[in-house]
Amino acid sequence: MYYDLYNSYSRDVSFFGTANYSWKGRYAVNFTTRYEGSNRLGKARTARWLPTWNVSGVWNAHEEPWFHKVFKIAMTHATMRASYSLTGDKPASYQLHR
Numbered sequence: 001m002y003y004d005l006y007n008s009y010s011r012d013v014s015f016f017g018t019a020n021y022s023w024k025g026r027y028a029v030n031f032t033t034r035y036e037g038s039n040r041l042g043k044a045r046t047a048r049w050l051p052t053w054n055v056s057g058v059w060n061a062h063e064e065p066w067f068h069k070v071f072k073i074a075m076t077h078a079t080m081r082a083s084y085s086l087t088g089d090k091p092a093s094y095q096l097h098r
Helices: 067-071
Strands: 012-023 027-038 049-060 079-086
């Protein structure tokens, strides 16, 4: 607990998880999540939690059997990445009363 001039206290808790999957070094998927809660995020219980997550994928084209036949020495490595996220940040007033 943190005490300040207002004689109040704050509580923070966070949960973090990640999962990865790769198939033959060609394709990979990554999922990351964070669930953060604080009594300073709002009065309602539903407003006290800030969920964030990310999912991403990668295709290593250079691991495909046809890649080196097609490109020979012109290109030795090619990777395509994509990701999508739901992110958030605590409001500016969050730090003021700490």
